[in-house]
Amino acid sequence: MTKSENIIVTKPTRTVNTTIQLTGSKSECNRALIIKALSLGLVKVDNISEAADAVKLLSVLKEEVTDQKIAAILADEEPELVANRQLQTVDIGPAGTAMRFLTAYFTLQEGEVILTGSERMKQRPIGVLVDALRELGAQINYEENEGFPPLRIAGPIEQKTGRIAIKGNISSQYITALLLIASSLPQGLELEIVGELTSKPYVEMTLAMLEQCGINHTWTDNVISIAPQQFKETNIWVEPDWSAASYWYSIAALSDEAELFLPGLTAYSKQGDSAITEIMANFGITSQFKDGGVHLSKSAKPFVNKLFDLKECPDLAQTVVVVCAALGHNVSFTGLETLKIKETDRIAALQNELAKIGVKLNEDNEVYTLDCSSKFTPEHVVFETYEDHRMAMAFAPLAILLPKIEFEDHKVVEKSYPDFWNDLEKAGFVLEVKG
Numbered sequence: 273m274t275k276s277e278n279i280i281v282t283k284p285t286r287t288v289n290t291t292i293q294l295t296g297s298k299s300e301c302n303r304a305l306i307i308k309a310l311s312l313g314l315v316k317v318d319n320i321s322e323a324a325d326a327v328k329l330l331s332v333l334k335e336e337v338t339d340q341k342i343a344a345i346l347a348d349e350e351p352e353l354v355a356n357r358q359l360q361t362v363d364i365g366p367a368g369t370a371m372r373f374l375t376a377y378f379t380l381q382e383g384e385v386i387l388t389g390s391e392r393m394k395q396r397p398i399g400v401l402v403d404a405l406r407e408l409g410a411q412i413n414y415e416e417n418e419g420f421p422p423l424r425i426a427g428p429i430e431q432k433t434g435r436i437a438i439k440g441n442i443s444s445q446y447i448t449a450l451l452l453i454a455s456s457l458p459q460g461l462e463l464e465i466v467g468e469l470t471s472k473p474y475v476e477m478t479l480a481m482l483e484q485c486g487i488n489h490t491w492t493d494n495v496i497s498i499a500p501q502q503f504k505e506t507n508i509w510v511e512p513d514w515s516a517a518s519y520w521y522s523i524a525a526l527s528d529e530a531e532l533f534l535p536g537l538t539a540y541s542k543q544g545d546s547a548i549t550e551i552m553a554n555f556g557i558t559s560q561f562k563d564g565g566v567h568l569s570k571s572a573k574p575f576v577n578k579l580f581d582l583k584e585c586p587d588l589a590q591t592v593v594v595v596c597a598a599l600g601h602n603v604s605f606t607g608l609e610t611l612k613i614k615e616t617d618r619i620a621a622l623q624n625e626l627a628k629i630g631v632k633l634n635e636d637n638e639v640y641t642l643d644c645s646s647k648f649t650p651e652h653v654v655f656e657t658y659e660d661h662r663m664a665m666a667f668a669p670l671a672i673l674l675p676k677i678e679f680e681d682h683k684v685v686e687k688s689y690p691d692f693w694n695d696l697e698k699a700g701f702v703l704e705v706k707g
């Protein structure tokens with residue numbers, strides 16, 4: 273893929289005072305879109321995310337679930353319609369959730385599809401999910417490398433069993449993918465999670481959203497059960513994205529003075545990344561929920577060194593690591609194991625880019641510790657982004673402390689937060705896209 277231009281970012285003052293309307297959560301939105309498709313229109317979705325990953329999934333499902341098809345299915349005419357279906361290739365680019373959720377979704381649909389993605393997506397493992405779906409009875413083949421996209425999926429599934437086991441420590445998205453289709457499976461699903469469950473709040477989000485749409489479950493010990501059930505008419509409102517909010521917390525933490533208002537965010541969010549409120553309290557950021565959103569303000573507070581465990585909120589890792597590095601705190605982190613299989617190897621990317629300000633991120637037995645003893649302030653530094661939106665967004669707040677920073681491939685942010693640079697400008701950052 274060709275890269276977009278570089279962008280130069282500076283911040284003349286160390287104060288921020290503004291209101292930022294964040295787009296909808298890509299995680300909530302992509303679940304809502306799959307649920308909507310499976311409910312054949314009974315579920316509606318409001319405040320759809322502008323994240324490229326959500327826009328992409330929406331466009332795929334729009335082609336899949338046309339009004340004509342719904343009418344045909346309701347009139348029991350689907351076989352005729354489907355007989356004409358050509359083998360199609362669906363390319364979801366870099367969208368991890370879309371890849372995993374559609375893999376499960378397509379096993380329920382008639383006909384054959386090839387599901388593929390970006391070059392990086394072809395390196396992100398999917399074998400655990402494919403094995404689970406095959407065990408249920410799905411027909412899925414690898415088109416290139418065993419265990420990785422692209423996949424050839426032939427549906428609909430002839431379910432062989434209602435109970436399977438799945439490893440929980442690689443990606444919670446595999447579990448979500450299975451839970452989303454569970455109530456539509458003829459025998460339902462009993463899913464036994466083996467070993468540790470990573471990113472647990474994302475599984476809880478899935479179950480809460482299903483519950484909201486009339487799908488009940490039980491979760492006893494490590495077994496989640498969902499019987500075959502009908503969706504009920506529901507309007508889902510997608511909350512703004514808490515992972516995107518984390519960059520505003522970071523901006524507040526690096527500023528001398530900060531008053532920010534983020535409308536639409538709630539104290540009782542389904543998004544695990546709302547844990548950023550507790551994490552950033554350590555840096556003197558107060559979160560007050562009023563006026564239909566969250567107000568952030570900054571007060572001087574001595575930092576007490578601690579260990580941050582980010583297993584439940586991996587998408588906050590870059591934000592928090594970079595803030596600690598920028599403030600010179602030699603903090604330790606655990607729960608970073610899954611970062612190596614995300615948009616890039618985020619551990620390696622963090623190590624490379626932090627080295628540009630003299631900070632090391634050392635690993636010892638799965639505990640990562642910052643060493644800021646040689647930190648320095650370069651006059652002009654160019655950060656690489658590794659086709660990872662969060663590398664750009666986590667490092668951008670450094671413009672508050674460094675004279676001039678530059679990012680390659682500025683459009684990388686579109687994956688989850690297309691308005692990121694515009695919003696920075698609104699907050700007083702000065703931007704220049706290099707021609």
Ligand SMILES: O=C(O)C1=C[C@@H](OP(=O)(O)O)[C@@H](O)[C@H](O)C1
Pocket residue numbers: 298299300369442443444445448470471474586587610
């Ligand atoms: O289910 C989801 O919406 C997500 C789950 C997490 O992935 P893992 O479960 O692979 O950690 C997270 O990193 C990703 O951005 C979104």
Ligand SMILES: C=C(OP(=O)(O)O)C(=O)O
Pocket residue numbers: 366367368369370587614615662688
């Ligand atoms: C890991 C991420 O996304 P995904 O897995 O959905 O590509 C992310 O947004 O940080």
